[in-house]
Amino acid sequence: xxxxxxxxxxxxxxxxxxxxxxxxxxxxxxxxxxxxxGETHVVVPDAPGDALLDALAAHAVRTVxxxxxxxxxxxxxxxxxLAEAAARxxxxxxxxxxxxxxxxxxxAHLGVRLEAGVITDxxxxxxxxVATKSVLAGGWTTRCRxxxxxxxxxxxxxxxxxxxxxxxxxxxxxxRPRVRTHALRDTGPxxxxxxxxxLPASGRPALGEARVVVAGGRGTGGDFGPLEQLADVLGGAxxxxxxxxxxxxxxxxxxxxxxxxxxSPQLYVSCGISGAVQQRAGMQTAGTIVAVNQDEQAxxxxxxxxxxxxxLRTVLPQAVEHLRALRG
Ligand SMILES: Cc1cc2nc3c(=O)[nH]c(=O)nc-3n(C[C@H](O)[C@H](O)[C@H](O)COP(=O)(O)OP(=O)(O)OC[C@H]3O[C@@H](n4cnc5c(N)ncnc54)[C@H](O)[C@@H]3O)c2cc1C
Numbered sequence: 001x002x003x004x005x006x007x008x009x010x011x012x013x014x015x016x017x018x019x020x021x022x023x024x025x026x027x028x029x030x031x032x033x034x035x036x037x038g039e040t041h042v043v044v045p046d047a048p049g050d051a052l053l054d055a056l057a058a059h060a061v062r063t064v065x066x067x068x069x070x071x072x073x074x075x076x077x078x079x080x081x082l083a084e085a086a087a088r089x090x091x092x093x094x095x096x097x098x099x100x101x102x103x104x105x106x107x108a109h110l111g112v113r114l115e116a117g118v119i120t121d122x123x124x125x126x127x128x129x130v131a132t133k134s135v136l137a138g139g140w141t142t143r144c145r146x147x148x149x150x151x152x153x154x155x156x157x158x159x160x161x162x163x164x165x166x167x168x169x170x171x172x173x174x175x176r177p178r179v180r181t182h183a184l185r186d187t188g189p190x191x192x193x194x195x196x197x198x199l200p201a202s203g204r205p206a207l208g209e210a211r212v213v214v215a216g217g218r219g220t221g222g223d224f225g226p227l228e229q230l231a232d233v234l235g236g237a238x239x240x241x242x243x244x245x246x247x248x249x250x251x252x253x254x255x256x257x258x259x260x261x262x263x264s265p266q267l268y269v270s271c272g273i274s275g276a277v278q279q280r281a282g283m284q285t286a287g288t289i290v291a292v293n294q295d296e297q298a299x300x301x302x303x304x305x306x307x308x309x310x311x312l313r314t315v316l317p318q319a320v321e322h323l324r325a326l327r328g
Pocket of ligand 1 (some may be wrong): 218293313
């Protein structure tokens with residue numbers, strides 16, 4: 001969606017970020033969307049550094065709400081308590097979070113505490129707070145509005161177009177936002193984090209945020225090499241069907257679909273995937289769908305913008321070669 005610039009700051013938006021190390025693309029999308037709603041305030045899980053504050057200044061953020069004493073070792077409840085405190089203090093009527101499982105958990109708790117309507121997996125939000133989302137395994141697009149004074153929305157990555165240069169688009173008087181810390185004494189019982197282990201770094205973007213996803217299914221025969229090469233030349237992530245995951249060819253974190261990740265990239269390249277309804281549920285809102293399948297009757301061609309009937313082991317290396325040649 002291309003956000004419409006706001007003309008009057010009649011509404012206050014609160015963006016709930018999940019990390020403080022840097023602004024990810026999905027975070028910037030939330031901030032751009034918040035800017036179309038009205039005055040923007042932000043919640044962060046830890047003390048923000050100068051680099052983050054400068055990045056937030058470019059989005060004309062007024063206040064950054066952080067927990068006193070850092071994030072602690074508890075799940076969900078501190079984030080909920082902090083966002084609730086910030087929402088009450090700022091009078092925000094629109095709360096925006098990225099559409100991740102963790103954020104959905106926070107959004108649900110917040111909905112109860114603030115008596116707010118929660119709309120998940122939003123792909124567009126109008127100025128009059130009407131949200132667009134895709135439902136029933138991607139088969140229907142619905143427009144819905146919260147009847148409560150406060151709306152909480154989780155927004156799918158890649159749903160919002162970013163200005164080419166956010167800093168240039170920021171008001172000339174942009175200055176670092178004020179940092180407001182909150183003491184969170186009563187966060188209630190909660191699960192504690194007892195350890196953290198990072199996923200092995202692939203050098204590729206995260207599947208849920210990637211602008212390009214190259215996904216493989218049973219038709220790969222277990223060789224994801226050609227898909228990885230195409231993903232790398234396009235700067236994308238690698239995804240998979242459940243059949244490929246069940247075969248043990250790739251980890252479950254790569255599964256796209258009803259029981260896997262929902263992705264909404266600008267480009268989804270489906271390779272050797274038949275296009276079952278459960279797979280479509282996770283990728284149908286992609287901007288452009290390219291399908292490579294040797295069976296011209298494969299259901300995936302019903303939703304593909306571009307279909308290539310052929311063996312992926314021939315088609316993908318040719319595509320990689322061509323793209324590399326184009327880039328010199
Ligand atoms: C409750 C439930 C939840 C599910 N959740 C998910 C989910 O989250 N995600 C998901 O993906 N599935 C899910 N499924 C499974 C889903 O129904 C399908 O079984 C699955 O998506 C099939 O995977 P596939 O397309 O890779 O395999 P197949 O259906 O076997 O298709 C393989 C395709 O590869 C093509 N092919 C073969 N060789 C080549 C080649 N060399 N070059 C090009 N094309 C080739 C074939 O023509 C075929 O179309 C779920 C099912 C259920 C019941």
